[in-house]
Amino acid sequence: xxxxxxxxxxxxxxxxxxGLTMVMDKGFSVRQAADFxxxxxxxxxxxxxxxxxxxIVPKLEEKLAVYREAGAHPYFGxxxxxxxxxxxxxxxxxxxxxxxxxEYAEISDGSIALPHEEKCEYIAKLAQHVTVISEVxxxxxxxxxxxxxxxxxxxxxxxxxxxxxxAESRESGxxxxxxxxxxxxxxxxxxxxxxxxxxxxxxxxxxKSQQVYFIHLIGANVNLGNINPAEIIALETTRMGLxxxxxxxxx
Amino acid sequence: xxxxxxxxxxxxxxxxxxGLTMVMDKGFSVRQAADFxxxxxxxxxxxxxxxxxxxIVPKLEEKLAVYREAGAHPYFGxxxxxxxxxxxxxxxxxxxxxxxxxEYAEISDGSIALPHEEKCEYIAKLAQHVTVISEVxxxxxxxxxxxxxxxxxxxxxxxxxxxxxxAESRESGxxxxxxxxxxxxxxxxxxxxxxxxxxxxxxxxxxKSQQVYFIHLIGANVNLGNINPAEIIALETTRMGLxxxxxxxxx
Amino acid sequence: xxxxxxxxxxxxxxxxxxGLTMVMDKGFSVRQAADFxxxxxxxxxxxxxxxxxxxIVPKLEEKLAVYREAGAHPYFGxxxxxxxxxxxxxxxxxxxxxxxxxEYAEISDGSIALPHEEKCEYIAKLAQHVTVISEVxxxxxxxxxxxxxxxxxxxxxxxxxxxxxxAESRESGxxxxxxxxxxxxxxxxxxxxxxxxxxxxxxxxxxKSQQVYFIHLIGANVNLGNINPAEIIALETTRMGLxxxxxxxxx
Numbered sequence: 026x027x028x029x030x031x032x033x034x035x036x037x038x039x040x041x042x043x044g045l046t047m048v049m050d051k052g053f054s055v056r057q058a059a060d061f062x063x064x065x066x067x068x069x070x071x072x073x074x075x076x077x078x079x080x081i082v083p084k085l086e087e088k089l090a091v092y093r094e095a096g097a098h099p100y101f102g103x104x105x106x107x108x109x110x111x112x113x114x115x116x117x118x119x120x121x122x123x124x125x126x127x128e129y130a131e132i133s134d135g136s137i138a139l140p141h142e143e144k145c146e147y148i149a150k151l152a153q154h155v156t157v158i159s160e161v162x163x164x165x166x167x168x169x170x171x172x173x174x175x176x177x178x179x180x181x182x183x184x185x186x187x188x189x190x191x192a193e194s195r196e197s198g199x200x201x202x203x204x205x206x207x208x209x210x211x212x213x214x215x216x217x218x219x220x221x222x223x224x225x226x227x228x229x230x231x232x233k234s235q236q237v238y239f240i241h242l243i244g245a246n247v248n249l250g251n252i253n254p255a256e257i258i259a260l261e262t263t264r265m266g267l268x269x270x271x272x273x274x275x276x
Numbered sequence: 277x278x279x280x281x282x283x284x285x286x287x288x289x290x291x292x293x294x295g296l297t298m299v300m301d302k303g304f305s306v307r308q309a310a311d312f313x314x315x316x317x318x319x320x321x322x323x324x325x326x327x328x329x330x331x332i333v334p335k336l337e338e339k340l341a342v343y344r345e346a347g348a349h350p351y352f353g354x355x356x357x358x359x360x361x362x363x364x365x366x367x368x369x370x371x372x373x374x375x376x377x378x379e380y381a382e383i384s385d386g387s388i389a390l391p392h393e394e395k396c397e398y399i400a401k402l403a404q405h406v407t408v409i410s411e412v413x414x415x416x417x418x419x420x421x422x423x424x425x426x427x428x429x430x431x432x433x434x435x436x437x438x439x440x441x442x443a444e445s446r447e448s449g450x451x452x453x454x455x456x457x458x459x460x461x462x463x464x465x466x467x468x469x470x471x472x473x474x475x476x477x478x479x480x481x482x483x484k485s486q487q488v489y490f491i492h493l494i495g496a497n498v499n500l501g502n503i504n505p506a507e508i509i510a511l512e513t514t515r516m517g518l519x520x521x522x523x524x525x526x527x
Numbered sequence: 528x529x530x531x532x533x534x535x536x537x538x539x540x541x542x543x544x545x546g547l548t549m550v551m552d553k554g555f556s557v558r559q560a561a562d563f564x565x566x567x568x569x570x571x572x573x574x575x576x577x578x579x580x581x582x583i584v585p586k587l588e589e590k591l592a593v594y595r596e597a598g599a600h601p602y603f604g605x606x607x608x609x610x611x612x613x614x615x616x617x618x619x620x621x622x623x624x625x626x627x628x629x630e631y632a633e634i635s636d637g638s639i640a641l642p643h644e645e646k647c648e649y650i651a652k653l654a655q656h657v658t659v660i661s662e663v664x665x666x667x668x669x670x671x672x673x674x675x676x677x678x679x680x681x682x683x684x685x686x687x688x689x690x691x692x693x694a695e696s697r698e699s700g701x702x703x704x705x706x707x708x709x710x711x712x713x714x715x716x717x718x719x720x721x722x723x724x725x726x727x728x729x730x731x732x733x734x735k736s737q738q739v740y741f742i743h744l745i746g747a748n749v750n751l752g753n754i755n756p757a758e759i760i761a762l763e764t765t766r767m768g769l770x771x772x773x774x775x776x777x778x
Contacts, residue, residue: 027587028623030579031614052509054314056307056558063556064585077281077518078509083315085278108518112282121279136523164520195520197484233699258554258580267579267610269666269697272638303760305562328532328769329760334566336529359769363533372530387774415771446771448735 033265034245034275039070039096043224044246044264045189047071048097048254049196049231052078055087062095065257069097071129073250075196076104079125089125103133103160103191106147111137115147122155133160135193141178145185152186158227159185162193162201172216179221190221191250194229198251202228202235209238223247236263237270245275284516285496285526290321290347294475295497295515296440298322299348299505300447300482303329306338313346316508320348322380324501326447327355330376340376354384354411354442357398362388366398373406384411386444392429396436403437409478410436413444413452423467430472441472442501445480449502453479453486460489474498487514488521496526535767536747536777541572541598545726546748546766547691549573550599550756551698551733554580557589564597567759571599573631575752577698578606581627591627605635605662605693608649613639617649624657635662637695643680647687654688660729661687664695664703674718681723692723693752696731700753704730704737711740725749738765739772747777 026033037044048069053061062069072092079085079101092099101121109118122130130151134144144159151157159182161175170178179190193201202210217226223243229251230236239247245264252260262268266275277284288295299320304312313320323343330336330352343350352372360369373381381402385395395410402408410433412426421429430441444452453461468477474494480502481487490498496515503511513519517526528535539546550571555563564571574594581587581603594601603623611620624632632653636646646661653659661684663677672680681692695703704712719728725745731753732738741749747766754762764770768777 026582027584028582028626029619030582030610031616052315052506054311056314057311060556060559063558064554067585075510076520077513077516080277080279080281080518081512081516082278082509083318104518104520104523107523108281111523114282117280124279136520255554258584259577261583262579265579265583267582267606269578269606269638272606272609272613303566303757305565307558307565308562326761327771328764328767331528331530331532331769332763332767333529333760334569355769355771355774358774359532362774365533368531375530387771 032275033267036264037246039067041070043248045070045227045248046252046257046260047073047227047250048252048257049073049075050078050254051075051196052082053088053254055084055091058088058091061254061257062091062097065254066095066097068257068261072097072099073131074099074101076102077108078102079105086125098129100127100129100131100158103131104136106130106132107134107137110139110147119154128155129158130155131158131160131191133191133193135160135162135164141181145181148182148185148187156188157186158189158191159187160191160193164193164195164200166200166205172213175213175217176220179217183221183225189227189248190225191227192217192229194231194235194251196231196251198229198231198235207232207234209235214242233263233270236260240264240271241274283526284518287515288497290318292321294499296321296478296499297503297508297511298324298478298501299503299508300324300326301329301505302326302447303333304339304505306335306342309339309342312505312508313342313348316505317346317348319508319512323348323350324382325350325352327353328359329353330356337376349380351378351380351382351409354382355387357381357383358385358388361390361398370405379406380409381406382409382411382442384442384444386411386413386415392432396432399433399436399438407439408437409440409442410438411442411444415444415446415451417451417456423464426464426468427471430468434476440478440499441476442478443468443480445482445486445502447482447502449480449482449486458483458485460486465493484514484521487511491515491522492525534777535769538766539748541569543572545750547572547729547750548754548759548762549575549729549752550754550759551575551577552580552756553577553698554584555590555756557586557593560590560593563756563759564593564599567756568597568599570759570763574599574601575633576601576603578604579610580604581607587627600631602629602631602633602660605633606638608632608634609636609639612641612649621656630657631660632657633660633662633693634689635693635695637662637664637666643683647683650684650687650689658690659688660691660693661689662693662695666695666697666702668702668707674715677715677719678722681719685723685727691729691750692727693729694719694731696733696737696753698733698753700731700733700737709734709736711737716744735765735772738762742766742773743776
């Protein structure tokens with residue numbers, strides 16, 4: 026902190042087990058990544074290279090190096106895993122992970138129909154190589170799952186070897202956990218939290234109202250994902266109760 | 277591509293006649309332009325300096341040089357043409373084109389009332405100096421044209437010497453081709469495509485839902501315009517069927 | 528201007544008393560600040576480091592230096608004042624102002640309940656050290672004030688020593704002066720202008736439709752605030768009647 030302000034909620038520090046922030050890079054240049062790290066390194070635990078952007082973004086190795094040197098773990102979006110699986114190229118996916126020396130990988134089934142047993146097998150296989158983050162929830166707004174279904178999938182994925190679960194929202198924050206309007210499906214969230222330890226979940230919350238909701242519900246050290254890099258300082262002030270929206274949460 | 281993924285739709289390569297992407301720069305610094313080109317050069321055919329921003333943006337020559345060296349054609353928005361014409365300064369407009377050694381120019385009548393014959397005369401005159409892109413459609417949401425009108429204007433402008441037609445949407449994607457909600461006027465698009473070769477049209481499509489619509493309708497190599505520079509990698513993955521929205525279009 | 532276009536409304540020049548633009552920086556890196564100043568220095572009078580971001584943004588001194596060298600006055604958002612006051616740390620706030628050699632400070636009560644007399648005392652006290660900008664209006668959408676109330680608060684704050692008044696909108700442009708939809712509360716604006724000289728007010732207007740509204744109402748040289756840095760060139764063209772939205776205002 027640049028100066029002293031009393032009674033600020035204690036934030037966890039790196040390497041964090043809780044209070045994680047996962048930010049989405051959807052096509053930064055190397056210098057843009059460096060600018061983001063200049064302000065965000067202390068507050069960013071993971072940088073997800075959104076969906077399949079890692080396939081085509083230039084200077085990928087250099088960008089990964091920028092994030093690593095700043096102490097943020099880069100990994101590739103779950104849609105990349107799906108793109109390999111749907112093409113029967115899972116072994117090539119493993120080679121990509123090896124080529125880029127990734128320590129984390131995301132497994133999802135938001136865009137493909139993957140029998141859940143098979144998804145869990147992929148989780149178990151990948152967990153031998155990297156730390157696995159698995160995503161629950163469809164990117165398709167018409168496929169609404171009942172809470173008990175979310176919970177049983179989550180439990181099975183943890184058992185299969187997932188380190189953390191990501192609750193789907195997309196970049197736009199209007200599917201999965203959220204209604205099309207971006208509003209939180211509160212009943213769903215309550216039921217999940219009744220069965221799964223909140224530390225195990227990274228809530229995708231791209232919109233400010235969604236971040237505020239989860240900070241209010243769980244506290245400054247909730248795990249949040251799909252954060253816009255330009256909002257990393259803003260999010261941190263929101264977590265600390267230093268923005269209009271959360272001003273009275275911690276005092 | 278950074279690694280091998282099978283069965284990706286074949287994208288055209290530069291210099292493209294089809295599958296064009298026109299991106300809008302609404303006031304980048306020289307370094308921001310360079311960052312954009314680092315990631316987007318291969319995917320960007322044209323950079324439009326939005327509306328009249330070329331008049332006041334500092335270091336204009338340097339920025340144009342950045343785009344040219346990266347192999348993207350810069351040009352000035354059609355509103356600049358209109359600003360000169362409404363002031364009876366068309367000859368000064370020609371001098372601006374010459375001063376900045378532009379190879380492309382956009383002619384539009386989105387903000388002024390210009391008799392269509394006169395617009396076509398301007399197209400013919402300009403076509404002697406540069407490659408002309410002409411824009412059809414008003415920026416005014418209350419001026420909705422019937423499809424037959426769009427088609428007859430488009431045909432006349434091609435005949436007058438336009439190389440490509442731009443279908444208006446504004447930066448915000450809520451006029452011309454689109455309803456105020458941003459939804460595509462599908463009947464209009466169908467009728468246009470029945471009469472005008474799709475290769476001749478650059479569809480302004482600033483919103484993701486609009487890009488997805490045209491990629492679904494016409495394919496990976498549809499011409500798209502008014503793309504946000506920050507979305508250039510995202511758009512390319514969308515074209516290639518590698519994003520949730522288009523995941524099943526090409527497999 | 529890069530070339531000659533006739534009949535453009537005369538914009539005031541720095542140091543401006545009128546036609547002020549206040550831009551919001553919500554967490555730029557030093558280089559991002561420099562990029563912003565490369566294009567925006569001539570058009571930007573004030574840079575507000577949004578709400579409490581000054582507390583945690585890295586390299587704060589360097590960033591302030593970038594803005595100062597470019598001739599834009601940096602200052603800290605009013606929420607920072609409130610964060611100190613609510614913790615009974617006003618003296619520490621004075622020390623922060625001194626430490627960073629700030630020449631301007633914003634006083635607000637958007638997030639805390641502060642008796643108005645007390646707010647005016649803070650204005651008077653601060654005015655001995657810096658030029659005070661005070662903000663009127665709540666960040667809470669449910670607290671809608673009648674126009675006479677806005678006016679009486681504004682008059683009292685000017686009397687207490689405020690140099691300019693800011694009319695609240697938040698970063699999102701949907702409270703205070705605006706309905707939840709972002710629409711201007713026109714009756715409110717009219718009544719304020721009937722009693723308070725428009726030169727004394729900086730209208731927070733983050734959305735384009737709001738900027739267009741005030742430019743139409745008051746002219747090219749209206750004072751506008753909470754502008755997105757990426758829109759600084761766009762705003763200037765809008766002020767000059769060189770964008771579709773304002774094309775016919777000054778010709």
